[in-house]
Amino acid sequence: MNVESYDFPSRRYDLSVIGRPRPAVDALPSYRPGKDAAQAEEEHGIDDAIKLASNETPWGPVPSVAGALAGAIEGINRYADHRATELRERLAEWVGVEVDQVTVGCGSVGILQQLFLTYVDPGDEVIYPWRSFEVYPVFAKLVDGVSVTPPLVDNGFDLDAVVRAVTDRTKLIVLANPNNPTGTAFSTADLRQLLNSVPDDVIVVLDEAYREFMDPALGNPVTDLLPQFPNLLVTRTFSKAQGLAALRVGYAVGDPSVIESIDKTLFPFAVNAMAQAGAIASIEAHDEVMERVEQIKSERARVVSALREAGQSIPDQQANFVYLPLGESTMDVCTKLERLGLVTRPFAGEGLRITISSPEENDRLLAGLAEVLG
Ligand SMILES: Cc1ncc(COP(=O)(O)O)c(C=O)c1O
Known part of the structure; x- marks a missing residue:
């Protein structure tokens, strides 16, 4: 319905004043x-x-994933496993960490939103170089956080400028690697320098939605950095390389304490049964x-x-x-x-x-x- 007011049954409603959205939400653009x-x-x-x-990828799911999705229809009358236990176990084994270092979410965007809900109070600062992925400013506004946005240099990140932007209000640093939309990337050696320079209580989120397309010589933050830096959280997704964008399943790898905190904000059964089955089959079809x-x-x-x-x-x-x-x-x-x-x-x-x-x-x-x- 796209009208400014309507009569029902004997009362006239002014739709401009129905409900009172929070000012932060009112000011948001629609996605x-x-x-x-x-x-x-x-x-x-x-x-x-x-x-x-x-x-997106131009192809549909590989045959074994399509088969797993068809099989998952059987149990669709039941709620899925909220903790996605089997998927987490398979993910932990796949990326080489303990199971309490992994969690899943409704796409990696879902996990990003959980991170803002978990760590950012009104007035807290979030640093992300700009231009980057468009949900970061939206999620910052949603929680009344303050965006601090060092500009790109030659379409890439100036990580020194990111370090200089840290204050005692900084709660999150969000780095898309490779960056969307510029496609540029930095190495784990560069990230190590940044991690060495920021306070322990700042969470550094590495958004690796496109990781599989990167040059492996740039390093793997899960093996190169996580053992040393518990304030690093890596987010990844089944939407891009795995070609499962419509299933909405992403995952995060980090310190158990961070994982436990963000898990509290996962809305019930956010990763549905088809998504869990498809992701497990996709791990098996890795080659x-x-x-x-x-x-x-x-x-x-x-x-x-x-x-x-x-x-x-x-x-x-x-x-x-x-x-x-x-x-x-x-x-x-x-x-x-x-x-x-x-x-x-x-x-x-x-x-x-x-x-x-x-x-x-x-x-x-x-x-x-x-x-x-x-
Ligand atoms: C940098 C970046 N992160 C995350 C995502 C979202 O992926 P998902 O489908 O897992 O929510 C995208 C999607 O375009 C992206 O470009």
């Missing part, structure tokens, strides 16, 4: 997911659009999943080198997307690509983020970019 292909088709009167806007990841990485290399040869300046890319820092022409290029059926994710005045897809879709993208950028 706008990436545009999908059907929306673009309708908007531009075209019929073969492809969505390269949300960093098959990683073959797909390798395909995406080699396609990324192909797309990046084609664009660089065409004169585009592209930062080092470590995720399953490519970032074109187009500045003021971003929106124009985005609209022209959309008219060609290529739906990308623009950041007005900054750049365009484009998901790496199948070889055929990437060919279409390169042809479209050649036409639009000349």
Whole structure:
């Protein structure tokens, strides 16, 4: 219903004053997911659009995961295991930690929200370099936290500036690695320096949603850093490399005390039975999943080198997307690509983020970019 007032039955309701949302919520923008292909088709009167806007994988689940999902339907009349015991055990074994060092959430976004709820009181500070993943400012506002946002340098993070921004009100530092949308990444050696320089009571969240697409030479924070730094929490997801975005399952690895605290804010049965079954099957299908990841990485290399040869300046890319820092022409290029059926994710005045897809879709993208950028 989209009206400003209505009569029911003998009383007139003024919808502008129904309920009293907290000012922090009232001021929030509504979440706008990436545009999908059907929306673009309708908007531009075209019929073969492809969505390269949300960093999804182009393929459906591997066969064993599809089988596990079908099997999970059997038990759908019962609530799932709130603690996701089997999934946590498998995750702990998979990443090489104790089971009390792992938890799961409704996507890694769910875990991020839990972190803000757990650690940030009104007026507390949260540091995250900007531009980065768009939920960080939203979650900070939701809890009346104060965002402190050191600017990117050459599309990457200035970790020294992050350290300098720490005050005695700082509760969280959130670092997306690789960064969304710029695709740049730093190493565990760089992160070690930061961890050595921040107080123990500041939680450093490393958001590794795109970890599988990174160069392994950048290190593994779970083995390289966690044993030494209990204030580090690593979040990961089954949405990207594993291709299970719609199931909504993410996980976090950290110190048992941090895990115990954030678990208290997990709403009941947030990770549903299908999500748990799909994630377990996906761990078992790791080799098959990683073959797909390798395909995406080699396609990324192909797309990046084609664009660089065409004169585009592209930062080092470590995720399953490519970032074109187009500045003021971003929106124009985005609209022209959309008219060609290529739906990308623009950041007005900054750049365009484009998901790496199948070889055929990437060919279409390169042809479209050649036409639009000349
Ligand atoms: C940096 C970053 N973190 C987390 C997520 C969210 O992933 P999930 O589907 O696990 O909530 C995304 C998704 O786009 C992302 O870009």
